[in-house]
Amino acid sequence: MLKVLNPVFFSTIQDLGRFGYRSMGVPVSGGMDALAVRKANLLLENQPNDAVMEITMTGPTLLFETPTYICLTGAEMAATLNNEPIKNHNVVQVKAGDILSYGKLESGFRSYLAVKGGFLTEEVLGSRSQYFPVTAGKKLLERNEISYFETKRYDALISDPKLENHFNSNFLEVEKGPEFMILGDAQLAELFAQEFTVSEKNNRMAYQIAEKIVGHQHTIITSGTLPGTVQLTPGGKLLILMKDGQTTGGYPRILQLTEASICTLAQKRAGDTVQFKLV
Amino acid sequence: MLQWPQEVNELILADILAFVEALKSQDRSDWEYVPSYNSVTLISKSKFDFEQEKKLLLDAYSKRDGHQNTTERHCWQLPVCYDSEFALDLPMVSEKSGLSEEEVIRLHTSEDYLVYGIGFLPGFLYLGGLPQSLEIPRRDDPRLEVSPGAVGLAGKQTGIYPQNSPGGWNIIGNCPIPLFNPKLEPPCFVKVGDRIRFHAITKAEHKLRKIESEVGIYNLNKTLIDA
Numbered sequence: 001m002l003k004v005l006n007p008v009f010f011s012t013i014q015d016l017g018r019f020g021y022r023s024m025g026v027p028v029s030g031g032m033d034a035l036a037v038r039k040a041n042l043l044l045e046n047q048p049n050d051a052v053m054e055i056t057m058t059g060p061t062l063l064f065e066t067p068t069y070i071c072l073t074g075a076e077m078a079a080t081l082n083n084e085p086i087k088n089h090n091v092v093q094v095k096a097g098d099i100l101s102y103g104k105l106e107s108g109f110r111s112y113l114a115v116k117g118g119f120l121t122e123e124v125l126g127s128r129s130q131y132f133p134v135t136a137g138k139k140l141l142e143r144n145e146i147s148y149f150e151t152k153r154y155d156a157l158i159s160d161p162k163l164e165n166h167f168n169s170n171f172l173e174v175e176k177g178p179e180f181m182i183l184g185d186a187q188l189a190e191l192f193a194q195e196f197t198v199s200e201k202n203n204r205m206a207y208q209i210a211e212k213i214v215g216h217q218h219t220i221i222t223s224g225t226l227p228g229t230v231q232l233t234p235g236g237k238l239l240i241l242m243k244d245g246q247t248t249g250g251y252p253r254i255l256q257l258t259e260a261s262i263c264t265l266a267q268k269r270a271g272d273t274v275q276f277k278l279v
Numbered sequence: 280m281l282q283w284p285q286e287v288n289e290l291i292l293a294d295i296l297a298f299v300e301a302l303k304s305q306d307r308s309d310w311e312y313v314p315s316y317n318s319v320t321l322i323s324k325s326k327f328d329f330e331q332e333k334k335l336l337l338d339a340y341s342k343r344d345g346h347q348n349t350t351e352r353h354c355w356q357l358p359v360c361y362d363s364e365f366a367l368d369l370p371m372v373s374e375k376s377g378l379s380e381e382e383v384i385r386l387h388t389s390e391d392y393l394v395y396g397i398g399f400l401p402g403f404l405y406l407g408g409l410p411q412s413l414e415i416p417r418r419d420d421p422r423l424e425v426s427p428g429a430v431g432l433a434g435k436q437t438g439i440y441p442q443n444s445p446g447g448w449n450i451i452g453n454c455p456i457p458l459f460n461p462k463l464e465p466p467c468f469v470k471v472g473d474r475i476r477f478h479a480i481t482k483a484e485h486k487l488r489k490i491e492s493e494v495g496i497y498n499l500n501k502t503l504i505d506a
Contacts, residue, residue, distance in 0.1 A: 019324055022313050024459070024467035025401045025441075124461050133442050134401060134461045178280050221287060222396055222405055224280055224313040224320025248315050248398025248405075 002115070004144040005099070006061040011140045012204075013119050015051045018127035018134070022247045028227060029129035032204060032243050032266035033110050034259065035166050036074035040114035043071045043091055045157055050118025051128040053140070055111040057269065059102020060140065062113075064094045066150045069116040075108030075267060076165075089163045091156035108167055108267035117149040131244055167267035170195070172257055173279045177230060179252035182218045187232075190214065191255075195273040196238070198265075204244040207265060209274075212236035218252050225249040228257030230276075240265060281336070283317040287407060287435075291317050292395060296472045297343040300350060305339070314471045315396035315405070354391050354474040356500035357439075357454050359430050360485035361387075365453035368418070372432060372449050375415050383451065384479055386410045391474040392437065402441035402459025402467045406475055409437045421447035428453045430477070452477075455489035456497060474504060 016037065017030025031037035031054055041050050059077045072079055072088050079086050079102050086092050094100075094115075102111070121128045124135050132138040140146075183191070190213040201208040215236035224247065225231070231239045231251035240257065241249070242265075255276060257265065268274060283291045292314070299312050299319060309327075313320040321336075361369065361384045373380045392406035399405075409432070417433045422445065425431075429440040431448025440446055441459045454477075459467050469475070480488065491497035 020311050021401075021466065022311055022320075022322065023397060023471065024465065025397045025399060025403050026466070027401075125464075125466060133459075134466075178282065221285060221316045221318075222398065223282070223315050223318040224398075226320070226322065246399050247313055248396055 001065040002119070002146045002148060003063040003065060004060055004140050004142055004146075005063050007140045007142050007144070008060045008102075009058045010056040011060050012054050012130040012138075013051050013121050013140070013146065014054045014129045015118075015127055016049045017243065018125055018129055018131070021125055022224075025247050026125065026134060027131060027205075027244045027247055029127065029131040029134075029204075029243050031112065031129075033074050033108075033112070033167065033263040035263040036110070036112045037114075039089070039163070040071045040073040040112050041118070043073075043089060043157065043161070044069060044114055044116050046114060046116065046118055050114070051121060053113040053119065053146075055102070055113060057105060057109060059111060061099065061101045064098045064100065065096055066148065067096055068094050068148060068151045069154050069156070070094050070100070071114050073112045073114070074167075075111040076106040077111050078103030078106060079111075087160075088165075089161050091154075091159070093154075107165060109269040110266055115148045116151040116154055120147045120149070165267075166260070167264045169264060170268075170272070170274050171277045172261040172265060172274050174230065174255040174257055174261065174276050175279060177253035177255045178223070179218065179220060179232075180254050182216060182252050183232075183254055184214070187214050187216075191276055192278065195275050198268045198270055198272045198274065200270045202268075202270060204242055206242055206245055207240040207268075209238035209240070211238075213238065216252070220250060220252055222248050222250045223253075225253060226256065228259070228262045229253050230255035230257065242266070280318055280320045285317060287316055287395065289393060289407075292393070292472065294343070295319050296350075298340050301339040301343045302336070305335075313398070315398060350470070350472075352470075352472050352474075352504040353501040354476055354504050355469060356476050356478060356502075357456055358480040358484065358488055359388070359452040359454050359477045360480050360482055361452040362482045362485070364482065365429070365485075366451045368432075368449035369451045372413070372415050372451055376412055378412060383413065386413055387432075387437065387451065388477045388479055391476050394469055394471050394473045394475060396471055397467065397469070400441055400444060401461075402457075402469075404438055404458065404469060404475065406437050407435070409435055413437070415449050417447040418449060421445055422450075425450065426453070427457065428455060430454055453485065455485050456492050456499070468499065
């Protein structure tokens with residue numbers, strides 16, 4: 001068991017997502033930075049879809065009651081195991097009674113914690129990704145206990161891999177969305193020539209951009225949306241839907257982020273800048 | 280995403296659903312489909328070849344009419360309590376529409392609404408076919424919290440809030456039957472293309488139906504629709 005001693009801000013259990021229920025309005029969910037989820041699982045030789053912990057902005061304090069091996073990826077938050085610093089991308093042995101805690105956010109916004117074999121929370125509709133009200137809980141709470149398999153001995157595939165973080169760039173690669181053609185010259189110039197700031201309104205559902213561009217009068221009939229869909233409101237606000245985002249929407253979909261760029265954006269926080277780049 | 284002409288039209292939705300049926304008859308377990316009004320969004324779990332996929336879609340579209348329709352369409356009879364305890368905006372709707380409260384309820388329960396889409400929240404139905412006299416604009420100030428099951432009116436739409444959420448619709452009643460239950464498979468019994476018919480119930484019956492549905496013994500009334 002993993003015991004949550006102090007949940008701090010916002011941590012959830014995530015795998016690669018809940019597929020097959022979007023026609024009933026259920027968002028896909030899953031790790032916001034899917035690349036970091038895959039990396040962590042790969043380094044531990046887990047299955048790609050094994051459940052990990054997604055830790056946002058500041059990290060919790062966690063007590064391991066069963067021996068295992070862990071790997072951290074994504075944002076760097078000065079993690080320590082029994083007060084000894086541990087590095088991202090390294091496979092680290094954990095003994096019963098060890099305490100993992102986090103310090104200052106050094107890079108990125110979302111950190112991932114994987115254990116050997118994945119976290120074994122309840123699967124709902126084919127996924128362990130926490131999304132209320134599909135799963136009972138919204139996020140990890142104090143005294144929550146999460147089970148995982150015991151692993152006493154494991155030789156890591158690679159020791160101390162030198163991996164660059166994949167989210168350092170502030171370019172977001174985008175494709176044209178279904179309503180790209182509603183954009184006039186003024187809006188196109190604004191979209192691709194300037195840097196934008198991530199606003200305070202950012203979460204697993206959507207990221208709002210602080211700056212507005214020229215608005216519009218176009219209406220569309222409610223239609224499908226995806227993680228990475230960039231909507232433009234009549235007032236000129238840019239909304240980028242993320243993993244818990246609604247499955248349909250009524251605002252024009254002007255751009256679509258690539259999978260890799262969704263991961264990049266997932267590591268940005270309020271005040272960070274991004275720039276759209278058409279591919 | 281595939282798109283049909285930009286209009287809300289039952290025939291367009293029927294054409295989209297026939298196409299999705301034709302697609303589902305093939306082995307395509309990596310795909311999911313989100314039909315909504317005049318479009319269908321196709322989402323693949325894995326990488327695919329665009330040209331090959333395009334050919335396959337055109338082929339399925341050409342075969343949509345000859346395809347044996349295997350999905351049954353239902354009209355679901357859903358109970359709604361229009362009592363003032365739930366119908367927070369019924370007096371206002373009555374005033375704005377110039378209809379008596381009884382007339383609003385009679386009109387609201389007189390149509391088989393078509394489910395044009397499911398989205399926004401798990402189990403949220405986009406219903407079409409609202410009588411014109413019930414078209415009331417959204418509230419000027421949205422409520423921070425609307426209770427689960429709240430039945431609302433907004434513009435050309437009527438619908439049920441599946442869970443606690445903020446909302447700007449005019450609330451005229453409450454449906455005690457949850458439209459989304461993650462413990463069931465499928466978690467939402469309604470499909471796009473089905474119809475919904477509301478009928479008025481008393482406060483006492485609302486309480487009873489709510490308990491029945493919580494313990495899983497509520498019997499949903501439905502009728503088969505000829506496609």
